[in-house]
Amino acid sequence: MEQKMIKIKINDKEYQVPEGINIVEACDAYKIPLERFCYHRYLPVDGNCRTCMVEIETPRGRMLTIGCNTKVQEGMVIYTNSENAVRAQKASLEFLLLDHPLDCPICDKAGECYLQDNYYNFGRYDYRRIVPRYFKGGKAVDAGDHIVLDQERCILCTRCIRFLDNIPGTSELGIVHRGHVSKITTFPNKPIRNNYSGNITDICPVGALTLKEFRFKQRVWFLKKTPSVCTECARGCSIYIEHNRGKIWRFMPRENPKLNRAWICDKGRFSFKKNHENRVLEPIKDNQNIDFNHATIEIETILQNYSWNEIAWLCGPYSSNETLYILKTYYGDNVFAYIPPAKGHKDDLLMLAEEYPNEQGIRFFGINTDIKSLINKINNKQIKALFILENNFAKFNEAKELVDALKMLEKTVYFTSFQDETAKQVSLIIPIRTFAETNGTYINATSLLQKAEQAFEPENQDIVSLPLALAQIVYYLNKTQKRYSDPSEIFNEYKNQFPELKDYSFSNIPSMGIQLSLPKIADEPFKNKKVDFNVFMWNDYVSVTR
C-alpha cells in the first residue's frame, strides 16, 4: 500500500512525510530531536507528559501543541526549536524531575533512562526547586512474578498501564489518588501476572519498573546488542541479545512492525538463561570427556566403517537454514527431520504452540519428515549409524518409538549444545554452538526469513557451529570441494537458488526480515488487537523508540 506523501516544514526546512502520521513520528523519521516520555509508537496516544511540545503556525499565530497528538497536514509549519517550544520542553522536564529521586548511580535504569537522556540533551541545569522534596515512598515493591515497582521514580507516563490494557488486556496496573501524590499500583494481592509482563520494564522510561531477572545484574552500558531471533517458538520474534564477556544478560525485543512490534513474550524473554545452562563444552564418549581430535577420529571411523546408505541424519526444526541447506544438498536420501508435537501455550498475540524456530525452514528446503520410514529402516537394520543434529526428541513421549529404535543402532552420534534427555541415549556427543554463538537464518511461522547474528564466541572456542561441522564432513568424504569459514557464506551460496532471496546477502538482510511466499502455518500476530499506530514502511527505516 502506497502512502500519500505530503510536504511539511520543520524548523524552516522542508520534508516529505506520509500522510496521517503525527509530528513526533515525522521528527523521528528525519532524526530531528524531540524528547518524549509517554508517547510510544505501538501504544495509543495519551499525551500526558507534555514534553514533545512544538509550535505550529495557525491562522491565529504560532500555537504550542504536543507533537504526539497532532497529525501532520499538507503545508504544516512546525518549530521544535523555537524559543517558546524549547521553553515548554525544558519546563516539562523540570516538572518531571521535581520530586524524582536523584540517585542515578544506584538506579538500575541509569544508562537507558529517558529522564537522564532527555535531561542531558534538553534540560535546564540551574536548580531551583528550593522547597522540600515530596517523598512518595514505595521503594522496591514486589509487583508481580518478574516485576519490581519503584513508585518514587515513576513519572506517571502510563505507558505500562496502556500496554497492559491494550496488549495482554489484563489491566493489572492503575493510578490511585490524584495530583502530585498519585502513584501507579496494582490491586491488593493482584500481582502483574501475564505472559507479556516483561515488556512494561522495557517501555518504562525511568527506573520505576525493573525486571527481577535483570535488575542489579549488569550495568546497561557494558552490554553489547546483537540483533537476533527468538528461538522459543515458531513466531521467531525479533530480539536483541544483550551480552557482555560471553554471557547473555537479557533478551530485549527488537522493533519489527511486521512481526512483534516492540514486544516479546516472557517465555522468550527469560529463555536467555538457557544459553548457559547444561552446556556441553567438550565431546563426550560413553560419559567420558574426550578431546576434539579424539572425537574427530571417532567420527571418521564411523564414516569409514559404514557405507553412506547405512548412515542416517536426523535433524529437526531447531536448526538454521544453513544446516538444512547443507543437509539437503550433500547428504542424499537418508536425511530426516523429526518435528515435535506442538504443545506450547498459544494465544492471539505472539505465542505459538510450536516451540521451535524453524519448522518453515524444513518445508522450505523440503526435508523428509517421514519418521516412520526412518524407524522402519533402523528396525530392518538398513540403517546402522545415526547422527542426531540438535534435536532433543527424547523429551517427548510421542517420540517413544524413535527413542526405542535407537537401541537397535550400532552407533549414535549427537550434535548438541546441551546435556539433555537425548544426550543420555547416545554413545558420542559432539558440542556445537547455540544460535547466539553463530550466524544463521530462520523462517518463522508467517514465512518471514530473519537472521540471527553471532553475538559472542562460546566458552570453548574449539566448538564449531553445526552447518560448518556438516560441511566439513562432506569435504572430508570428498563430496564437495567447498569449504566455509562462516555460515553466512552458506547463505550467500544458496540465496541464488531462490528468486526471493537473490537480491540479498547475509550482511544486508533487512532488520524486518524477508517475507517469503511460502504458505504460512500460523495467523499473523496480534489478531484482533488493533492498536492505532502508523508505521513507517520506508526503506531506511530505523528504530528510534525503545
Added chain:
Amino acid sequence: MDFPLILTKRFNIQNNHRLEVALQHGAYSSLKKLFSMKPEEVVEEVKKSNIKGRGGAAFPTGVKWAFIPKDTKKPIYLCVNADESEPGTFTDRYVMEYDPHLLIEGIICSAYAIKSHVAYIYIRGEYVKQYKILNEALNEARQAGYIGKNILGSGFDLEVWIHRGAGAYICGEETGLIESIEGKKGQPRIKPPFPAVEGLFGCPTIVNNVKTIAQVPWIVENGGEAFAKIGTKESTGTNIFGVSGHVNNPGYWELPFGMHILEFLEKYAKGVKGGKLKALIPGGSSTPVLTAKECEDLYLTYESMRDHGTFLGTGGMIVMNEHTDMVKALRTLTRFYSEESCGQCTPCREGTSWLDRLLKRILAGEATTKELDLLIEISDNMEGRTICALAAACAMPVRSFVTKFRADFEKYVKPVSIPVSKVAEKIITHEPVA
C-alpha cells in the same frame, strides 16, 4: 432597568419544585412551540440569541451544537454539567433547588435541538438536597409524560439520567465529566477528538452548564432575537451573579449583562464590609484577580472583563476588603488546585503542588524575593501546556495575585540582590548530544 427574569422567575413561588405548582406558573409552556419547530430551527434560534456557555468558558452554545457531525449514525448524548464546584460559585444549585422543572424543560428543548434521546445530568456529589429534589422532579415529569417515549404526542423520545459525582472538581471539565459518567477515573481527555465528535461512549456529545440549558426554553418561546436584545451586544441575556466575601449582603441576583460592577456591589450586595474594596475575583477562583482601581471602569460583561485581562467565568464573585492578606488568600486557592489536580499531565500535577509548597514557604517567612519571580515563571510554564484548563485556572490567579499585590508578598520575603528570573534567562542551546 427593565428586563425579563429568565432563570429565577419562579424562585419565590413556594413548592415550585412540585410539578403541579410549576405547571400553574408556566413550566413546560415552551414545549408546544418547540415541537412545532424543526430541530435545526431551534439550533438557529439559539445561534441568533448568541447565548454563551454559562459554565465559565463562554463558548457560544449555538456554535457548539452545530459541531455535531450532520451525518452521524451514532446516538447523540446531552450532558448537563451540574458539577458546580468552583470556589466562589453557587448559582446552579439554586436553579436545581428552586426550579428543577425549568432545567428539565431546558433539557427537553436542548435534546430536541441536537436530536439526542438520552441526556445525563452530572450533579456534584455534595449536592445531596439538590439531587433529591431534582430526582423527585424528574420522576414527576416522567409520570406526567414530559420524559420518556413520545413526549406529549410529538413522537420525540427522551430519557434523562442523573449521575452523581464523587467529589472531584475536575469532573466539571467536560471530558472529565464524560469519563466519569463512563465509570472511569475523572481525568480529562486529550483533544482532538472533541466531545461534539467523539464524546460519551465514543458518540457525539454536547456538554452544557445548568444555566445555559435552563435559558433555552425562554429562547424557544420568545425567539433568539428577543434574547439577544437583553444585555449588551456581545453579552446577551441574563445571568445569575453571586457575591460572597466581604460584603454586607452576600447572595445571588439574576441580572442582564452590562451593569457596572461597583454599582452592582452597592445596590445588591449593599457595599463592602469592614473597609474599602481591595480586590475582586470576578467569576470563580480560576479567574485573574482585579484590584479596586481596575474595578472602577469594569462592567459585568464578557467583553469588559476580557479588556481587563480577566474573565466573567461563572459569575460568582469573591470580594476582599483592605484588611485581606493576599498571600494567605492565594495559598487557599493553590491548596485547592494542588488537591484537585487530577495528576494526569505533568505541568499541572507537579506545578500546582510546587506553587503550593512555595507559598507555604513564603508564608513561613523563609523565602526571598526570587521565589516571587519563580512563582510567576512556574505559572507561565503551566498555562496553556496541559490537556485541560485546570493548570491555567491555578496559574492565572497566582500570576495576577503576585503581580498586582506584590507589596503584600514582599512583606513576607527577604530581599536578594539578583532576581532568579535573570539567572533563568540563560538560554541553554537546543543542541542534542548524539
